[in-house]
Amino acid sequence: MTLVSLGYELGALPVRLEYVRTLEFFEGERLAEYRTPTGEPYLSVWFDSAGPVVRRLLVRTTEVELAKFLAGQRSLRDILGNARDGAVYAVDSRRDEEKPVRVAFLPIAQLPAHLVPAEDSFYDESLALATVASQQTILLDGGWSVTLLSRLERRYQQVYAFLALAGHTFVNPTVAGKFEHYRVKGGWVQHTIFDQLVHHLLPQTLLPKVHAMHYASPGVLQYEVEPEVAHRVRSAIQRIGERGVESRKHYEALHSVLLELGRAHDKGDEDAVRRLRRSIVEPARALAAELGFVDIEQIWSAAGGNPENGGHLLATYWRRLAELYSYAAENRAKLL
């Protein structure tokens, strides 16, 4: 049993590729991402086998096409159909050897029609290997001004830092100490405090770093990340989407106590302030649980042990998360 010869035989693969990750694995690697030394993406697609020989197609693609495929917006058929140069490399290897036994240049037009993937040959995330990449890709679509893009970047970094904090105790005591007796007076201050606080809570080395950016419409933004934290961010966004009404209800319960507390401060009504500060705890705990936090103490401690500021911190985090979700829901910025 042998494989039918396809394409025009080459002596060797004319491009050097480095393995990045396995995207689909089912009784063998079916789909994998490779990169050239300059970062150009290729997909390796399992195509055929005969006895000990396996044939894979190496498809040169683009950052955006790959991101769209991973987002379920492009099928494998589209990826092959849009292969750069209108051709792929067909690489035959023995199962027990790394060196290919045959490499061929295969124009897509020569691919037998019955072996072209179906129209709905979409990515199956459930087949991805548990080993996760240390990069977070955000697929951008629609109109993005520089200002909006910068805002998206800040929001992602803030949510990331907040969730990194939830798993560690990198609280900067100097910042938390200053926050202990600070009174958050208005919306702008509230947001700025959140931004400043999350910015200083984690050492700069642990914040996500921009790895690459390909901006067009659509475009791609890539960060170097800690895989576990990046996973938490994606899960948090997914959760707020799945539990939209419930989640907002908990946020509004906390937010209304915070607004009332602000009014009590303005009136100088110390009794009401003390009472309302006590009543923050319950809705804050409920919102924290809704958002998946097991231990709210870390949030209190980040706020210098001040429940009022802790409540503001949590409420602002919710708004940041909801904003990221709204970009995803509108298909403007999807985390892959």
Added chain:
Amino acid sequence: MSIHKYAAELRGLPGCPPQCDAASGVAYRFVRSPITGDDFVPTAIKYPEERAHCCAAWGISLFESDEAASKKYNFLIKKYPNIHKDLGDHLASGALLPSHGGVTVPDARSGHFCLHEYAGTDLVPAFKIVRKL
């Protein structure tokens, strides 16, 4: 205490096999017809050169229902039209016994799970063809 069929290889993979339950119930698998021992070779042996030798590659891929297996097969064949040449083009079912090995918790969405066989297990007599896929 039962010893895993690939105990020596699993020693190099921390936490492998994961927490498993004793095998039981009916399971479904893609096979060739007629069924032979080749239909129950773990991926790690079938594809020795691949880097992706995760723990699951030392297990036998199974599904908890005919429907779950068919759904996955139909999904795979859309992307990889030749997949039948690698996985087989028949669906078989078999009753698993605790003496066969330990099974992982089935994936909630796909119904897929892995059997980590004990030494001496031969699944060929336990499985029968259900139909051609």
